Amino acid sequence: MAKLLKGKEVVEALNNKLSKEVEALNDRGINPTLGILRVGDRADDLSYERGAIKRCEQVGVKVQVTALPADVSADEFFATLDKLNNDINIHGILMFRPLPKHIDGEKARKMLSADKDVDGCTDLSLAGVFTNTKLGFSPCTAEAAMEILKYYDVQVAGKKVAVIGRSLVIGRPVAMLLMHENATVTICHTKTKDVPAITKDADIVVVASGQMESVGKEYLREGQTVIDVGISWNDEKNKLCGDVRTDEVVDIVDAITPVPGGVGGVTTSILVKHVVEAASRQN
Template sequence: MERQLDDNAQNVMDGRSVSRVILAEVRERAERLKAATAGTPHLAAVLIGDDPASATYVAMKEKTCRRVGMRSTVHRLPANTSQAEAEDLIRRLNADDDTDGILVQHPVPRHLDEQAILDCVSVQKDVDGLSTLTMGLLAAGRPGFRACTPLGIIELLDRYHVTFEGAEAVVVGRSNILGKPMALLLLERHATVTICHSRTRALADMTRRADILVAAVGRPELITGAMVKPGAVVIDAGYNKVPGRASDVGDVEFASAAAVAGLITPVPGGVGPMTIAMLMQNTCTAAEQRRSPAS
C-alpha cells in the first residue's frame, strides 16, 4: 500500500520556510546598503496586457519587495502595446539610474516577440536571468544573474544539504525559462545531467536513473512513483490548472512519488516561494553591484 504523506512529512522540502529565511537575509542586506549609500534597491516590473494571473504574480512581487525593505514600481502597458513601445520602455528603464532590476512579467500578449523584449534588458539589470546574453553567460560559466526558478531550486537543494557532485540528474523539460538553465546549473555543480522532453522515448527508464529528478514539462502528474528511483530527490516545478481541482497541480503525482523519494517538493509550497525569494536576492545583488562605493 502507498504511504500517504502530507506537507509535514520528514521528506517534504518546505520552500515556504526556506524562502522566509532567505528573505530575512535579503532584508538585512538591503538595510546595510541603504545605510551605506542612502539608496534602496529598486525593482521595476513591466506588466503588458490584462492577464489576471500575471497581475496577481506582480502584486505578490510588489508585496515581497516591501517586506524586504526594497522599492517596487509596476509599469503597466495595455494589451495592444506595440513591440517598439515595449522595447522603448525597457531601454528607458535601462538608462534610469534609480532602477536596479527589471522584470518583464511572463507571458506577454501573443503579438509581441517576448524574447526580443527580454533581450533589451541590460545584463546588469536582468534580475530574472532570461535574456539571451544572460543565458549565454550561464552556458559559458561566466558570472551573471541566473533564472530565478532554477536558481531557487539549487538554493533549496543546498539548504537541504543535497550533494550534487557525481549525482545523476534528470531534467524533464527543455524550456528557456526553466529546463535548459536548470540543466546548466546542475552541470555547473558537477552533476551528470540528462535532459528529457515530450519526445523522449522510454521516459520512465530515464527518470528511474535519477538521483536528482526535476520535473518541469508542464504536464499534470506526468511523473508517478513508479518512475522514481528509491531515495531520489524529486523537484516538482510544474504548476498546472486542472478542472475540478481546487489548487494547482504539479508535474509529479505527489502521493505515489513521496512514498518512494528521499526528498520531494510539494505543489504549492515548494519551488514557487523560492522563485520569488531569488528575484529579491538578485535585485538586492544588482543594487549592491551598482550602488556600492567600490562598484
C-alpha cells in the same frame, strides 16, 4: 513517508539574509529598486506582481510599477523599456511576457539590459548560466530549485540527476547549474526513449515537463529526491497540482517538493535576491 522540502523555510532564510544586505546598501545611500513593466491586466501577471511586491516589501526592496494598456503602441512600449534601462534608480526589471502580438517579444527580450535582467531571460543572462560567469542572472525558477537543494543539504556533487524538460526557463538552465555543482546530468524530453529507466537510475529528479501529473511511481524509486517544478490548476480535483502525482510517490521517494508550497514561493524570493545583487553590482 517522504520528507517535504517546503519552500517556506527556504524563503524565511533568504528573507533574513536579504534584509541585512538591503540594510547595508541603504547605509551606503543605495535603495534597491525593482521596476515592473506590465502590458495589460492578465490575471496571472497581476498575481505574480502582487507576490513580487509583497516579497520585496518584506526585505525593504522598493518597487516601481509601470502598467501600460493592452493596446499600447509598440513604439511607446519600446520607449518605456528604454527609459527603464537607463534609469539609474531602477536596479532590476521584471518584464512580463508574453507580450501582445503587436509587440515584438524577441526584440523586447534582446533590448532588455542584461545588467537589470533579474528574471534571467536575455541571451547574455543565459550565456552566463552556460559559462558559469556573472553575465546577467539565472532564470529564477532554475535557481530556486538549486536553492532548495542547498538549503536542505541535498548532496549534488557526484550524483546522477535526471531533468525532465528542456525549456530555457527551467530545463536547460537548471541542468547547467547542476553541472556547475559537479552533478552528472541527463536531460529528458519528448523524444527521449525510455524516460522511466533514466529517472529511476538518478539520485535526484527535477520534473519540469509542463504536463500536469505526468510523472508517477513508474518513474521513481526509493532513495530519491524529487524537485517538482510544475504547477497547474486541476479542475477535476479542484486544486493546484504539480507535474508529479505526489500522492502516488510520497511513500516511495526520500524527499519531494510539495505543490503548492515548494518551488513557486522560492522563485519569487530569487527574483528579489537578484534585485539586491543588481543594486550591489551597479554600485
